[in-house]
Amino acid sequence: MERNSLFHQTRLQLAAWYTLVMSGILGLSGLGVYSVVAHAYHETIDQGLESVANALRQSIEPAWQQPGHLQQLAKELSLEICITQTNCLPKTVVIKQPIAEAASPVNYYIRLLDRSGKLFASAGIPFDKLPMPSPSKHWQTLRDSHGTRYRQITLSLHSQNQLLGYMQIARSLTDLDQHLAFLRLTLWLGLPISMIFVGLSSWWLAGRAMQPIYRSYQQMQQFTADAAHEFRTPLAAMHSTIEAAIKLHGQPSSKPLSETTDHRILDVLKRQNHRLSQLVGDLLLLTRIDQKQLTGEYHRCCLNDLISDLIEELAFLALETQVNLSKQVLFAKKLYVMGNEEQLYRLISNLIVNAIQATPSGGNVTVSLEDSERYAIIKVQDTGIGIALEHQKQIFDRFYRVDRGRSRTSGGSGLGLAIAKAIVQAHKGSISVQSLPGLGSTFTVRLPL
Numbered sequence: 113m114e115r116n117s118l119f120h121q122t123r124l125q126l127a128a129w130y131t132l133v134m135s136g137i138l139g140l141s142g143l144g145v146y147s148v149v150a151h152a153y154h155e156t157i158d159q160g161l162e163s164v165a166n167a168l169r170q171s172i173e174p175a176w177q178q179p180g181h182l183q184q185l186a187k188e189l190s191l192e193i194c195i196t197q198t199n200c201l202p203k204t205v206v207i208k209q210p211i212a213e214a215a216s217p218v219n220y221y222i223r224l225l226d227r228s229g230k231l232f233a234s235a236g237i238p239f240d241k242l243p244m245p246s247p248s249k250h251w252q253t254l255r256d257s258h259g260t261r262y263r264q265i266t267l268s269l270h271s272q273n274q275l276l277g278y279m280q281i282a283r284s285l286t287d288l289d290q291h292l293a294f295l296r297l298t299l300w301l302g303l304p305i306s307m308i309f310v311g312l313s314s315w316w317l318a319g320r321a322m323q324p325i326y327r328s329y330q331q332m333q334q335f336t337a338d339a340a341h342e343f344r345t346p347l348a349a350m351h352s353t354i355e356a357a358i359k360l361h362g363q364p365s366s367k368p369l370s371e372t373t374d375h376r377i378l379d380v381l382k383r384q385n386h387r388l389s390q391l392v393g394d395l396l397l398l399t400r401i402d403q404k405q406l407t408g409e410y411h412r413c414c415l416n417d418l419i420s421d422l423i424e425e426l427a428f429l430a431l432e433t434q435v436n437l438s439k440q441v442l443f444a445k446k447l448y449v450m451g452n453e454e455q456l457y458r459l460i461s462n463l464i465v466n467a468i469q470a471t472p473s474g475g476n477v478t479v480s481l482e483d484s485e486r487y488a489i490i491k492v493q494d495t496g497i498g499i500a501l502e503h504q505k506q507i508f509d510r511f512y513r514v515d516r517g518r519s520r521t522s523g524g525s526g527l528g529l530a531i532a533k534a535i536v537q538a539h540k541g542s543i544s545v546q547s548l549p550g551l552g553s554t555f556t557v558r559l560p561l
Contacts, residue, residue: 119326123318130314135307142299149295153288157263158251165265165281168222172279173269219284221262226277247278254282261285346384346391353380397458397531413453415488415559416446418460419479426464434473437464440480447481447488449559451539456559459535462528463492463555470496470553483561487541490557499547507545508533532557 221236229247247266254262264282268275357377423439430437449456460479467477475495482489499507508529536543539559547553 116326119322119329123315123322126318126321127311127315130318131307131311134310134314135303138303138306138310142303146292146295146299150292153291154263157283157285157288158265161263161265161281161283164220165267165279168281169267169269169279172224173271173276219286221282223280224277225280227275229278247280253285261289346387350381350384353377353384391527395527397455409452410450411453412448413451413456414446414448415456415481415490416441418453418457419481419490422457422460422464423479426461426468429465430468430477433468433471435468435471436474436476437468438476438478440478442480443483445483447483447561449488449539449561451559452535455535455538459532459557460490460492462532463490463557466528467492467494467496467553467555470494472496475552484558486561487558488561490559491554493552493554495552498549498551499545499553500549504545504547508543 219236222234223231224233225231225247231244247268250266252264252266254264256262261284262282263285264280266278266280269277269279419439419441423437427437464477464479471477471494477492477494480491480493482491533543536557536559541557541559543555543557545553545555
């Protein structure tokens with residue numbers, strides 16, 4: 113296939129298109145995976161942050177209007193609280209329970225704002241690196257001067273339906289950014305590596321997919337060459353015969369052709385014309401079988417009667433070649449199959465004729481019929497020259513002949529077994545051969561009852 117530029121180029125195009133399509137699919141799939149993972153991470157962070165915020169709000173709201181309680185709560189939460197400018201807790205603080213357990217190992221911070229949005233209590237990371245966002249937004253993503261991102265939630269604090277202030281809680285997104293960066297790196301590195309494997313596999317798959325087409329193309333080429341060769345032989349014989357007759361008639365001093373010569377010339381033309389007609393008929397039959405134009409002509413056919421008729425009709429051919437032709441039926445009942453009687457007749461006839469022609473004088477050809485549950489088994493066994501193992505897989509190909517010289521003498525065109533196989537397959541059966549050189553051959557046909 114690589115030697116044929118048309119198939120090589122087509123294979124290359126198929127591999128390229130397959131790789132292009134797969135790269136698009138993998139790219140979209142990678143983008144989808146990244147989006148889903150990033151969304152899941154964000155949802156998890158938001159849920160955890162909202163849970164912590166709600167828990168703190170339940171503790172802070174009751175103590176808001178009672179400075180003593182608020183200072184006690186501030187000590188528990190390590191809040192830096194400034195009710196007045198001189199009453200502030202130390203600036204060096206570390207988040208303790210309950211934020212510490214939920215926050216570790218990420219960085220959290222908490223801010224308490226009054227109604228005007230002014231900060232008066234805080235805890236967690238230093239605030240000089242972070243902007244002071246408006247408390248009107250429920251969810252915000254902030255970025256400090258070093259580029260670190262934070263996810264912040266803002267909750268309003270109420271007491272008896274009155275707004276007391278706002279609470280802002282945020283956590284660092286450093287761990288999320290690291291995970292997503294690793295995922296992006298994996299996808300960016302994985303995509304070209306995957307494309308290399310996809311390209312190699314697509315080249316292999318394109319070759320595998322084109323193998324049947326290439327074999328069909330080769331068979332078509334071989335069929336065309338064989339058909340032309342088969343037609344050329346009788347046409348050449350007819351042409352030479354006609355040309356010789358014209359020359360004899362065209363000589364001024366020649367005597368008129370005798371009646372015997374005329375008959376001989378006409379006999380040659382008739383014989384070659386018959387050969388051409390038979391060859392064309394066989395090709396048309398194969399075409400009809402390939403196009404399944406015979407399925408509408410199926411009806412019940414008795415194999416016992418078909419075999420008996422063929423044994424009687426081909427007895428003269430067996431006598432001419434001094435071959436013993438016999439049948440063997442191991443049961444009394446008749447076997448019926450659904451099929452085209454004319455084609456089944458042709459099938460069994462081809463096998464018997466081939467067996468007789470392949471069997472030397474004094475040999476035996478036996479046709480047997482067996483019943484095997486759902487199948488009828490027809491065997492044509494001979495004691496002829498046999499078929500070598502390397503030829504057994506090709507003898508059912510069109511125009512294939514093991515011994516071309518002998519087939520020419522006997523007038524064979526190499527289509528007999530090809531027609532037999534086509535008829536068997538059209539009847540949803542199977543055909544096989546078992547043979548050893550010098551020991552004969554056995555052709556077995558299985559047809560559904």
